[in-house]
Amino acid sequence: MKYKNYYEILGxxxxxxxxxxxxxxxxxxxxxxxxRNQNDKTSEEKFKEINEAYEVLGDPEKRKKYDALxxxxxxxxxxxxxPSDFGFEFRSNSQGNYSDxxxxxxxxxxxxxxxxxxxxxxxxxxxxxxxxxxxxRQSSSRNDDIESELEIEILEGLKGSEKRVKLSTxxxxxxxxxxxxxxxxxxxxxxxxxxxxxxxxSGGRGNLYITLKLKNNSKFSIEGLNLxxxxxxxxxxAALGKEISVKTLDETVKVKLxxxxxxxxxxKLRGKGYVDKNGxxxxxxxxxxxxxxxxxxxxxxxLYEKLSKISDYKPER
Numbered sequence: 026m027k028y029k030n031y032y033e034i035l036g037x038x039x040x041x042x043x044x045x046x047x048x049x050x051x052x053x054x055x056x057x058x059x060x061r062n063q064n065d066k067t068s069e070e071k072f073k074e075i076n077e078a079y080e081v082l083g084d085p086e087k088r089k090k091y092d093a094l095x096x097x098x099x100x101x102x103x104x105x106x107x108p109s110d111f112g113f114e115f116r117s118n119s120q121g122n123y124s125d126x127x128x129x130x131x132x133x134x135x136x137x138x139x140x141x142x143x144x145x146x147x148x149x150x151x152x153x154x155x156x157x158x159x160x161x162r163q164s165s166s167r168n169d170d171i172e173s174e175l176e177i178e179i180l181e182g183l184k185g186s187e188k189r190v191k192l193s194t195x196x197x198x199x200x201x202x203x204x205x206x207x208x209x210x211x212x213x214x215x216x217x218x219x220x221x222x223x224x225x226x227s228g229g230r231g232n233l234y235i236t237l238k239l240k241n242n243s244k245f246s247i248e249g250l251n252l253x254x255x256x257x258x259x260x261x262x263a264a265l266g267k268e269i270s271v272k273t274l275d276e277t278v279k280v281k282l283x284x285x286x287x288x289x290x291x292x293k294l295r296g297k298g299y300v301d302k303n304g305x306x307x308x309x310x311x312x313x314x315x316x317x318x319x320x321x322x323x324x325x326x327x328l329y330e331k332l333s334k335i336s337d338y339k340p341e342r
Contacts, residue, residue: 029134031078031091039092043085050079077131091138169222169231175203176240179247180274182209183300192220192233203235208302211239245274250307252298257316258282273297273309280311288315 032039035049053075055061062068081087175190185207191198201220206213214236221231239247246253256271266284270277273294280292290313298307321329 026133026137029074029077029132031082034074034078035082037082043083043088046079046082050075050083054079073131077135080131081135169224169229171221171231171233172236173233174236174238176238177205177209178242179239179245179252179299181205182237182239183207183274205237206302208300208304209237209239210301211237213237244272247299250299250301250305252307252309253312254309255312255314257314258286260315260317263287263313263315271311274299282313286313288313 032041035046035053037046037049041049054072057068057072057075059065059069059072062072081091171192175188177186177188181188182205186205188203188205189200190203192201201217203215203217206215214234217233217235219230220233223230241247244254252274256269258267258269261267262269262282263286264284266282266286268279268281271280271294274297278294278297280294282292283290292311292313294309294311296306297309300306318325
């Protein structure tokens with residue numbers, strides 16, 4: 026396998042700043058871009074090498090990992106080396122060589138150390154370039170687009186909302202506003218045009234694609250358009266079938282308990298669930314939990330004593 030000295034490819038020293046790496050990459054990318062060097066195979070290969078080098082050195086986290094590797098392998102570019110001699114596990118093909126195991130866009134070296142298919146990914150999720158900010162997870166793709174995941178509360182999806190998230194770019198972090206449409210489902214995608222990575226030779230930007238995920242909270246869980254919630258009631262409310270107040274996702278409603286309802290009994294509130302983009306709304310299912318007061322007043326104790334004497338109800342035990 027050929028070792029890739031990305032600093033040598035860009036003509037830079039190891040102590041170079043991120044800003045200088047970016048400037049050098051832009052200059053070289055313009056010089057060797059295929060549009061300026063048509064039918065020139067040498068320029069085409071050089072352009073690929075430059076892009077691969079910037080894919081690593083232009084990302085501070087990837088650069089850090091690469092520098093850690095390079096501290097033990099101070100090889101010139103295209104030096105022949107065997108990864109297994111340095112303790113790295115790999116999967117070869119039936120002929121025992123390194124061919125046909127990664128993306129054609131980048132070298133075998135890149136695919137091995139930054140998430141290629143043929144070799145075990147020794148750095149876990151590092152190869153995807155993931156970074157997260159709270160409920161927002163951003164990952165860089167190999168083109169100008171950026172893919173991300175954003176967790177939102179159920180109520181935010183029910184009513185529609187606006188979220189402010191931090192986005193990591195070549196220029197540093199920036200905050201953007203994301204409008205969440207009403208009735209989005211988990212897995213729905215939002216496209217933000219022009220919020221992707223900068224293309225150094227066209228000057229344009231790719232797009233940001235956000236996959237939304239509805240997250241359950243301590244009070245509500247969601248399945249499709251239906252919501253589920255546990256509610257606590259007192260023994261006398263359950264026994265007498267009292268009317269109680271229940272907080273749904275977006276309002277408070279009155280609910281009449283069936284007299285004698287038991288713990289784990291179910292109630293359905295029609296049309297109080299989640300909503301889809303067409304306005305169709307699911308149901309809210311309540312699970313009853315009968316709870317006793319943690320402490321009793323003297324009057325309450327006397328009433329319970331009286332009830333215990335006059336009641337002939339004997340539950341199975």
